[in-house]
Amino acid sequence: MRHPHRLRRRGLWHLTGTKRWSAGDTSRVPYWIYTDPELYRREQELVFAGTGWAYVGLEAELPEPGEWKRTAIGERPVFLLRGDDGGVRVFENRCAHRGVQLCRASFGRATELVCPYHQWTYDLRGRLIGVPFRRGLRGKGGMPPDFKLEANGLTELRVHARHGVVFASFAAEPPDFADWLGAAMLFYFDRVFDGRPLRVLGYARQLVPSNWKLMFENIKDPYHASLLHVFLVSFGLFRADNPSRTLMDGTGRHSCLISMRGDPASAADTAEMRSFKRDFALRDPTLLDPVREFPGEATVVMQTLWPNLIVQQQSNTLATRQLVPRGPEAFELVWTFFGFADDDEAMTRRRLLQANLMGPAGYVSLDDSEVMQLSQQGISPYPDAQGRLEMGGRGTGDEDHIVTEAAIRAFYAYYRGVMEL
Amino acid sequence: MRHPHRLRRRGLWHLTGTKRWSAGDTSRVPYWIYTDPELYRREQELVFAGTGWAYVGLEAELPEPGEWKRTAIGERPVFLLRGDDGGVRVFENRCAHRGVQLCRASFGRATELVCPYHQWTYDLRGRLIGVPFRRGLRGKGGMPPDFKLEANGLTELRVHARHGVVFASFAAEPPDFADWLGAAMLFYFDRVFDGRPLRVLGYARQLVPSNWKLMFENIKDPYHASLLHVFLVSFGLFRADNPSRTLMDGTGRHSCLISMRGDPASAADTAEMRSFKRDFALRDPTLLDPVREFPGEATVVMQTLWPNLIVQQQSNTLATRQLVPRGPEAFELVWTFFGFADDDEAMTRRRLLQANLMGPAGYVSLDDSEVMQLSQQGISPYPDAQGRLEMGGRGTGDEDHIVTEAAIRAFYAYYRGVMEL
């Protein structure tokens, strides 16, 4: 036999020295978790296809019966389909016969779904309704007598929609959605998604050459905003000295970063921020003309929902950002910019102009996508090294300031549990 | 719970749930076999460099002594060389010294083969005939006294040519070729390759982003032809209601799909084929002007020969299609279009026009290459799922109709034996 060693070759990875998470708390994060292919494969099952709810889209993206949208949870392709009963369902994007992707464009509309290969046909609720030559032709061939259409429909996921936002789960019995989020997270979720019909303004997508977890670290990190984002800081859109909060749900998997209106910067507080540029002014300030539209004092709320969603409310630019991993060292970041159906023209224009802050060319998010790439480049060749997350201590609880990495620590505390690390 | 096997999955792969082929028969095909790197590596040895014969080319491609052609069996590069004795031999494409590829173009002609690195020189039978400085220079250096030219020739494969088609084997004692094919397969092989000299018309190549086995599934699947290929169907080039046969050799590794002339479509039989477009007509029907050239009633014969060959006879367009795997999720499909040396001009033009059906832009094969890509995209992220191959039952025997997936099931029955799955 050519490879007698085959069995021994991959040893038992989780027992090895390097691939251990040594510290007792999560104030240290080992760098191998951003590159390891085996861990990545486990994440597909335990994180993305795990027990909870994953974001898949907005109801407003498929307003009419028969409309569908292609997306993915982790690496698994799925699609949303609005049935003839008006309900949105989510299915694995593969024909029950031999796996061909049924939805090949980003969006579409159909009265039934026909697989091109052998024309197996599914109705708008994912039920197999037609198998050509099922009974053979001229008495020959065909499917076996025990073949049942009912047993060969599309694989359907559990779905929960709240205020126009659609979540799906591979779990047989996913938790109650409100429990999954917890009261605090639900409160902030409902703050933006308040039940008004949404209007999709458009999409942007980035292929970010970093591990997907670095995106969550970035958004759960209020510490960086006042230091990395000179643009934000210079125009007072985010400042360390504004009142702010870092909130988690009970498990640490979800979080909210909240920044509120504050006093103009005092010299003392900005002294540490070399990024603050007092003399920087826009020639055309039309770009930034925020108006208050949500209740409360928060001007920015960035919510991260395990395992794949960021809800962005930065002044009047609103977006969901969906994370789709593409191997251990890359992920797709899918931006769905939206407003409300009842926005007037001025508000829509405001949202479109403020979108300049976001996306692949955003005055703010450009910094983030670049810093994630630079992190991955520094991390990946040093799998035995580790990051240190000690800002604001080593705890994982809520904070009423931004000088903390607590939300990242909380995320990893939960992550370790899920991944058995 | 959906994934009870999750934890066992890595570790000892052939013992685990995921990487097992659970069903007793081959009416289910697990999706991990289209992506697994370890299995792929084993396939290189057991399938491509296994005990049988693999296609490498046509004698007509290298008519003169000294002519060579570069190709590959599995991922292993080899080349064909016509010796000064007129015989065609096949060698591994690497210098015996330190591995440099000797043949660097697709085709060439030489009086001897000289490696560029140190000019080791081989004759047209692959024998090492020159090693510069073998005896040193001015009494210094050189090869050791026990170095023998005879022991350092190129690694030669076994070769068998039948009616102008060349096969090679890495096995020390490959089977008799006629036995390897079996009588039925040999009959259909000889139907096209009837001993007349061939004329190569040209090449096309595709890099198909799918596992190589999906190509064999596609060609062994008569069920799809009348459903996927609207063009074929609309012009009566292939129809479910034409008399047809699905034949295998005794082992199931090879197969033939045969379609014969039939009556015009009856409404009843085409009712299930939504692909049938009655009103579709060619503006310039010159494209399709088939003439009968082979004995018998068959108009289409698609033969698949394990491990890497498809012989295509579709009306008057003839080609070998060679499969060269390029990793678990891609393969190269090499088309060699040919006719016969005694074709007149009209026949050559006919073959060239009918070639519009085939290749990367073919009216028929375009559908197939796209559907293979779509299959891989649907399969690859769902390694724990499986395809179901139940059309025509669960058996693996010959059929006299096209409403069957028997040839695919037969292929996998043989494959499981070879791969010890």
Place this chain on the structure above:
Amino acid sequence: MRHPHRLRRRGLWHLTGTKRWSAGDTSRVPYWIYTDPELYRREQELVFAGTGWAYVGLEAELPEPGEWKRTAIGERPVFLLRGDDGGVRVFENRCAHRGVQLCRASFGRATELVCPYHQWTYDLRGRLIGVPFRRGLRGKGGMPPDFKLEANGLTELRVHARHGVVFASFAAEPPDFADWLGAAMLFYFDRVFDGRPLRVLGYARQLVPSNWKLMFENIKDPYHASLLHVFLVSFGLFRADNPSRTLMDGTGRHSCLISMRGDPASAADTAEMRSFKRDFALRDPTLLDPVREFPGEATVVMQTLWPNLIVQQQSNTLATRQLVPRGPEAFELVWTFFGFADDDEAMTRRRLLQANLMGPAGYVSLDDSEVMQLSQQGISPYPDAQGRLEMGGRGTGDEDHIVTEAAIRAFYAYYRGVMEL
């Protein structure tokens, strides 16, 4: 020891059949060592981050305090920084906080290094001197009381500079540099790097699709030069019949190939070199106008220093060539062409014209980069085959001729020790 877990990490791979180095000596080199990912990962630790010294650059590349240069040892990114004290230091190119690359361009100049993410700030000696909000903001947050700036500086490597050439080591206690090279190697090192200030003329870089070891094989192989390099041979720049030497240090890890002036070619000696083209002459011989500039009779000295440096002195074209592996089947070859600060204009022009021999388009090195690619293509699909290195016998000692592969054998003898193969 940095990696006590090393052996446990990858199962017991070194015991397996395929991945064994069977022969007692190094006259056979198994081909799996040029592709195996696990071996490659071990090389990163044992070869590149091993106990010795690795090349990182020239002092002349960063003449002023605050200047830095980005490079890598193995796959690990590091950078050189000239401190305010005038000393050159080498650091891992990653922020101590969460891994962001600090040096993002190829070269730069700074008064301090500021990480963009959270503005942790390092001085020109790599010491952490600033952590924004370290003490929190308005009494909230900040780093824990036990956080010490001193304990969170950049990871510094050991550095040794000799005559303007900078080496670094990941080892805690690297050997004495002169001992590391050995007397013979030091002699030839000092022959080119004689203490005169260097002048950098420019850079070239190639992404070579072959394993990095093939580059060392190539340079340690005097046998090929008179056969592959027709240009060299035709103009007498290197000839088998010139007096020459192949020298190693005591361990075999380093080597020198030395070629000296000789008599014009005699017909007898060039008979074996089919590459010799008597009638080949340059239309504009200005290209080749070598002058003798170093003591002794050598016209060419190619020195290879484990693990990543080639020092090239071919007539008057001088360069360091640094090897940076990029996966098992690719490496970057970084050429730094240089002269001396006291070169006159004619000498500089001469060096620039002779540079036509080298780099990605070089009359000589083009052959080498192509042959390395061709080797990898021949080797990679045949992991169970092996190269044979028997020219000049099977020994690993110094030779006074070029008809030998002794330096390659010596290299692999040392390599096997380091890699425990």
Place this chain on the structure above:
Amino acid sequence: MTPRPVTPEVRAEIQDLYDAYAEALDDGELERWPELFTEKCRYEALPRENFERGLPLAVILCESRGMLEDRVAALRRTSMYAPRSVRHLISHIRATPDADGFRVRANYAVLQTRVDALTEILSAGRYLDRIVRDEGRLRFREKRVIFDSVLVPNSLVYPL
């Protein structure tokens, strides 16, 4: 017959023809593609490997405008393929007069964008064309697309 010179006006007109060609395909307006050819015409796309070895096989061969229209109809009505778009970059358009029009050579690159994927090179090569005046405008009487790589990234859906 005196060959007509390639005046700046003719240059511009030829450029316009290639612009229209690129635009039709890049906009997915396939129906405009056959109109750029004369009724009797020839279109073929073949790899450089076949071309240089004298092998006649093309992966697309149309011997009349009708066949071009048939190909468009097939793409619209019978073929199955995942959605994509193409982008032409045609340069180095060099015309020389011949008996009844111009022989034109050009370089081309076609970039392809598939759903969910980055833009990639689909094909590069040269055009060897014959152009004539027909019904008051320039049209292709013959277009030979010689593509540099015989290896195609899966499918060639649209004409090059």
Place this chain on the structure above:
Amino acid sequence: MTPRPVTPEVRAEIQDLYDAYAEALDDGELERWPELFTEKCRYEALPRENFERGLPLAVILCESRGMLEDRVAALRRTSMYAPRSVRHLISHIRATPDADGFRVRANYAVLQTRVDALTEILSAGRYLDRIVRDEGRLRFREKRVIFDSVLVPNSLVYPL
């Protein structure tokens, strides 16, 4: 009003404008970029996906030369990104006169080179522009960049 014909001189002048556009960005002379636009102008870059589905969102949207200048200032002073350079290949520039200038379509490809990396395709697509004569030279009054792939290789640092 009679549309002005697109004479060879005008063709050349329009070509010059695109040459200057490419040169400004490819040389990293960002400050020259806003000067190629009129004071009142519009620049937007959006994916073909949004464009074809009637969705207004652009990844860059500037509604005045001031906003163009602000973008340049942000890239110079506030944004953080790893160094890179771009290279434009603009072809198939097709102008038609309109009321006060020209509507111009063009194809573009932008290649990007990052430090330590091979040159890669950053973006390809089309320009849908309006050009007018302003202060004695041609300038963009409107420039819409419709890029073929919604998926961007990480960042779009410089305008396309």
Place this chain on the structure above:
Amino acid sequence: MTPRPVTPEVRAEIQDLYDAYAEALDDGELERWPELFTEKCRYEALPRENFERGLPLAVILCESRGMLEDRVAALRRTSMYAPRSVRHLISHIRATPDADGFRVRANYAVLQTRVDALTEILSAGRYLDRIVRDEGRLRFREKRVIFDSVLVPNSLVYPL
């Protein structure tokens, strides 16, 4: 001396020179390449990194037509390399008159096709050229190829 204007005719003639340049290399007719240069001439190809840092090193440096011919002869007779072909896309050719001819800038991309491989980007960058009239035709007196990426995909076999 009054600089000669760059008339449409001169534009066309300059374009022709670049067309011939591309054609010679893309067709593998290397022998036609030196003929496009004046007897006394300079050709160099160097990475943007060297160019911008004032480092003189070029990966190809020819200081006369003889050296160009020597390079062709070496490629034909002495160098070993796997077969490949190249495809030039030269755009944005911008000429300004100087004392005895024209200074010309242009963007280029060169795509490469190796045996058994897809077409890939070999190099992109800019040309900084000087063109003069010589023996009745335009020729390069100087050609500087500044390539954007210092990193080359293994070899640069043919001149860029």
